[in-house]
Amino acid sequence: MKIEAAELRLISLPLKFRFETSFGVQTERHIAVLTLYGEGLEGYAEAVMEHTPHYREETIAGAWELLEHLFLPAVLGKEIPNPEALWAILRPYRGNKMAKAALEMAYWDLWCKAMNQPLWKVLGGVRSEIPVGISLGIEPSLEATLEKVGKGLEQGYKRVKLKIKPGWDVKMVMAVREAYPEANLTVDANSAYTLNHISTFRQLDAAGLDYIEQPLAFDDILDHAKLQREIATSLCLDESITSPEDARKALEIGAGRVINIKPGRVGGILASRKVHDIAESYGLPVWMGGMLEGGIGRAANIHVATLPMFIKPGDTSSASRYWQEDIIEEALESREGLMPVPQGPGLGVTPKRDLITQLSQKSAYISA
Ligand code: OSB
Ligand code: MG
Numbered sequence: 001m002k003i004e005a006a007e008l009r010l011i012s013l014p015l016k017f018r019f020e021t022s023f024g025v026q027t028e029r030h031i032a033v034l035t036l037y038g039e040g041l042e043g044y045a046e047a048v049m050e051h052t053p054h055y056r057e058e059t060i061a062g063a064w065e066l067l068e069h070l071f072l073p074a075v076l077g078k079e080i081p082n083p084e085a086l087w088a089i090l091r092p093y094r095g096n097k098m099a100k101a102a103l104e105m106a107y108w109d110l111w112c113k114a115m116n117q118p119l120w121k122v123l124g125g126v127r128s129e130i131p132v133g134i135s136l137g138i139e140p141s142l143e144a145t146l147e148k149v150g151k152g153l154e155q156g157y158k159r160v161k162l163k164i165k166p167g168w169d170v171k172m173v174m175a176v177r178e179a180y181p182e183a184n185l186t187v188d189a190n191s192a193y194t195l196n197h198i199s200t201f202r203q204l205d206a207a208g209l210d211y212i213e214q215p216l217a218f219d220d221i222l223d224h225a226k227l228q229r230e231i232a233t234s235l236c237l238d239e240s241i242t243s244p245e246d247a248r249k250a251l252e253i254g255a256g257r258v259i260n261i262k263p264g265r266v267g268g269i270l271a272s273r274k275v276h277d278i279a280e281s282y283g284l285p286v287w288m289g290g291m292l293e294g295g296i297g298r299a300a301n302i303h304v305a306t307l308p309m310f311i312k313p314g315d316t317s318s319a320s321r322y323w324q325e326d327i328i329e330e331a332l333e334s335r336e337g338l339m340p341v342p343q344g345p346g347l348g349v350t351p352k353r354d355l356i357t358q359l360s361q362k363s364a365y366i367s368a
Contacts, residue, residue, distance in 0.1 A: 001038055001039060001079070001080055001081065001107075001110060001111055001114055002038050002039065002077065002078065002079055002080070003036050003037070003038040003075055003076050003077070003078075003080065003107070003110070003368075004037050004038050004076070004077070004367065004368055005036075005037040005076065005365065005366065005367040005368065006034065006035065006036050006037065006067075006072045006076065006106075006365075006366045006367075007034070007035040007037075007363065007364070007365050007366075008032060008033070008034055008064060008067060008068060008362075008363060008364045008366075009032070009033045009035075009356055009357070009360045009362070009363045010030065010031070010032050010033075010060065010064070010360065010361050010362040010363070011030070011031050011033060011327070011356060011359040011360055011361065012028050012029070012030050012031075012359065012361060013028060013029050013031065013294060013322075013323055013327070013359070014027065014028045014324070015027055015028055015029060015292065015322055015323075016321065016322060016323065016324065017137070017321075017322075018137065019137040019292065020137040020138040020139075020163065021137060021138065021163045021165075021188075021190045022138075022163065022164070022165035022189055022190045022191070022192035023054040023055065023190050023191075023192075024052075024054050026050075026292065029050075029292045029294070029322075030050060030051055030060055031046050031047070031293075031294050031297075031327075032046070032047040032049075032060055032063060032064060032067075032102065033045070033046055033047075033294075033296065033327070033351070033356055034046075034047065034067065034102050034103065034105075034106045035106065035351075036103075036106040036107060036109075036110050038110055039110075039114055041110055041113045041114060042109075042110070042113075043106040043107060043108070043109035043110025043111070043113065043346065044105075044106055044109050044296045044347060044349075044351050045102045045103070045104075045105035045106035045109065045296060045297070045300070046102065046105070046293055046294055046296045046297035046300075047060070047063055047067075047098055047099065047101075047102035047264065048098050048101070048102075048262065048264035048265070048291035048293065048297060049062075049063055049098045049099075049264070055190070055218075055239065055291075056098070056218065056239060056242070056265060057095075058096060058097070058098045058099065062096070062099070063096065063098060063099035063102070064362075064364075066093075066096055066099050067099055067102065067103065068364050068366060070093065071090060071093070071099065071100065071103055072103070072366045073366065074089050074090070075089055075090075075103070075107075076366065076367065076368040077368030080107070082111065083104060083107060083108060083111065083268075083269070083270050084270070086103070086104060086107050087104070087268075087270065090103070090104075097242055097243070097264065097265060097266065097267035097268070097271075098264040098265065100267060100268060101263055101264045101266075101267055101268035101269070101271075102264070104268035104269060104270070105263070105268070105269065105296075105297075105300050105347075108122075108269055108300075108346070108347075109300075109346035109347045110346065111346075112345055112346040112347075113345045113346040115345075116345050117345060118303070118341075118342065118343055118344060118345060118346070118348050119269075119300070119303040119304075119346060119347055119348070120302075120303040120304075120306040120341050123269070123273060123303065123304065123306070123307065124273075124307065125303065125304075125306025125307055125341070126306060126307070126308050127305075127306040127310075127341065128306075128340065128341050129338040129339060129340050129341060130288070130302060130305040130306060130310065130314060130316065130338070130339050130341065131158045131312075131313040131314070131337055131338060131339075132157065132158065132313050132314050132315070132316050132317050132334050132337055132338070132339045133152075133157045133158050133159030133160060133161060133184070133186075133313035133314070133315065133317070133337065134152045134157045134159075134160055134161065134315070134317045134321070135161045135163070135188065135290065135315045135317075136148050136149065136152070136160060136161065136162055136163065137163050138163045138164075138165065138168055142171075142172060142175055145162070145172060145175075145176065146175065146176060146179050149162075149176055149179070149180060149183070150179070150180070153180060153183055155337075156334075156335070156336035156337045157313070157317065157334075157337045158184060158313040158337035159184040159185070159186060159210065159312070159313040160176075160183060160184070160185055160186075161185075161186045161187065161188050161213070161315070162176060162185065162186070162187050162188070163187070163188050163189075163190070164187045164188065164189050164192070165189065165190075165192045166192060166193065166197065166200070169187070169189075169200055169204070170200060170203045170204060170207075173185070173187060173204060173207045173209070174206075174207060177207045177208060184210055184313070185207065185208070185209055185210065186209055186210045186211050186212070186213060186236070187204065187209060187212055187213065188213035188214060188238070189212070189213065189214055189215045190214055190238075190239070191214055191215070191216060191217050191218045191239055192215075193215045193216060194216060194217075194223070195216070195223050195226060195227060197215075198227070198230060201215065201227060201230070201231050201233075202230075202231060204231075204233060205231050205232045205233050207233075209233050210234070210312070211233060211234040211235060211236040211256075211257070211258045212231075212233050212234070212235055212236065213235075213236040213237075213238050213260060214236070214237060214238040214239050214240065214260075215227065215235065217240075218239035218240065219239075219240065220240060221237070221240055221246070221249060221250045221253060221255040222253070222255070224237065224240065224250070224255035224256055225250075225253045225254045225255040228254055228255060228256060228257070229254065234256065234257040234258055235255065235256035235257065235258070236256055236257075236258035236259065236260055236287075237250055237255060237256045237258075237259050237260065238260040238262070238265075238289060239265070240255070241259055241260075241261075241265070241266060241275065242265055242266060242267065243266060243267055243271060243275075244266070244271055244274035244275050244277075244278055246266075247259060247266075247274075247275040247278045247279065248278050251278065251279065251282045251284065257284055258284065258285055258286065258287070258312065259275060259279050259284070259286045259287075260286070260287060260288075260289040260315075261275050261276065261286050261287070261288060261289060261304070261310075262288075262289040262290070262291060262301075263300060263301065263304055264291060264297075265289075269300070269304055272304050273304070273307060276307050276309050276310070279309055280308070280309045284309075285309055285310075285311040285312050286309050286310055286311075286312070287305075287310055287311070287312035287313060287314045287315075288301050288302075288304060288305035288310055288314030288315065288316055289301075289314065289315050290314070290315030290316055290317075292322060294319075294323070294326060294327045294328070295319055295326040295327050295328030295330065295332055295349055295351070296327065296328060296347065296349060296351060298316055298319060298332050299328070299330075299332060299342050299347040299348060299349045300347055301314070301316050302316055302332070302339055302341055302342065303341065303342070303347065303348075306341055313337065316332075316334075316339055317334060317339075318332065318333045318334050318339075319331065319332045319333065320333060325355070326352075327351055327352055327355055327356055327359075328349040328350055328351050328352060329349070329350040329351075329352060330342065330348075330349050330350065332349075
C-alpha cells in the first residue's frame with residue numbers, strides 16, 4: 001500500500017448539549033479530519049485532541065504542524081505493507097500519540113478497504129454489536145441530573161457515567177443512587193482530586209458504583225495504587241494510560257482494575273489491541289471511551305470495541321445525542337444500549353465530503 005497524497009481539514013461541529021467536566025465546558029467540537037489517498041482508494045480519520053491541552057497535552061495546532069510537516073511527509077510515497085510498517089516509520093518520534101493515531105486510523109481504513117474487509121474482522125473482533133452507556137456532564141442542578149439519568153436509562157443505555165468534581169460528588173451521586181437503585185452507575189473525575197480527598201472516596205464506596213474513573217492526576221499511577229488499596233470500589237484509568245507499557249505498569253502495581261481505552265490517547269488501534277491484551281492477561285475488563293467523536297472516529301471506536309475484553313459498556317452512544325447532522329452518511333445509532341458494528345470495508349462509513357468541505361476552517365494538501 002502506497003499513500004500518494006493526504007488532505008487535512010479542520011472543522012467545527014456544534015454540540016447539542018453543553019458538556020461540562022472538571023476541566024472545563026465544551027459547546028462545540030473541533031475535529032481535524034484526515035484523508036489519505038492511495039491505490040484509487042480513500043482512507044479517513046478524525047484526530048481527537050482539542051485546541052487546548054485540558055485533557056492530555058496534545059493540541060490541534062501541534063498535531064496539525066507535525067502531521068503536515070513531519071509525519072505525512074515521512075510516509076507519503078513509501079511502500080507500507082501493513083500498520084506495523086507504518087509504526088516502524090513513526091516510532092522514532094516520541095509522544096504525540098493522538099496525532100500518530102489519526103494517521104494510523106486513516107491507514108487502517110485504506111488498508112482494510114484494499115483487502116475489502118471490515119476493520120473489526122481484520123482486528124480479530126468477536127461482536128456484531130457493542131454494549132454502550134452515556135457520559136453525562138456536570139449539570140446546573142440535581143433535578144437536571146436526575147432527569148438526564150432517567151432519560152438515558154429509559155433509552156436502554158447500559159450504564160450512566162456521571163462527571164464529578166470537588167463540591168459536586170457525594171451528595172449528587174447519592175441522590176442519583178437513591179432515585180435509581182438498580183442502575184449501573186459510574187463516576188469520572190478527570191483528575192480533579194488528590195489523596196487528600198480520601199474521605200470523599202470512602203463515602204462514594206457506599207454508592208455501589210461499578211468504578212471510579214481517573215480520580216487523581218492525569219499522569220499518575222502510584223497514588224492511584226495507594227487509593228485503590230484504601231477503598232472497595234474499583235478504579236478505572238483513563239488519562240493515565242497512554243501506551244501498552246503504561247497499562248502493564250499500572251496493572252502490575254494495582255493502580256486500578258479497569259481501563260478506559262481511547263485509541264487516540266494510547267497511540268492508535270494496534271496499541272489499543274495491545275492494551276486490551278495486557279488487561280486480558282490480568283483477567284481485567286476494558287471498555288471503549290469517547291472523545292465526543294464525529295462519525296468517522298465513532299466508527300473506528302466501535303470496530304475496536306469488538307475485541308473480547310471490551311466487556312463493560314463504552315461511551316460510544318448514538319451520534320444523534322451529540323450532533324444535529326453528523327459528518328458521515330450512515331446513522332451510528334444504538335438501540336437498547338447496543339451499537340451495531342459497521343459491516344462495509346475499512347471503517348465502513350461514508351464521509352459527507354461536501355459538508356466537511358463546507359465546514360472547513362483550514363485545510364492542507366500534502367503530496368509525495
Ligand atoms: O474523560 O472520558 C472522558 C469527553 C472528552 C474528553 C474526556 C472524556 C469525555 C467523555 C465523553 O467522558 C465521552 C463521549 O461521550 O464521547
Ligand atoms: Mg474519562
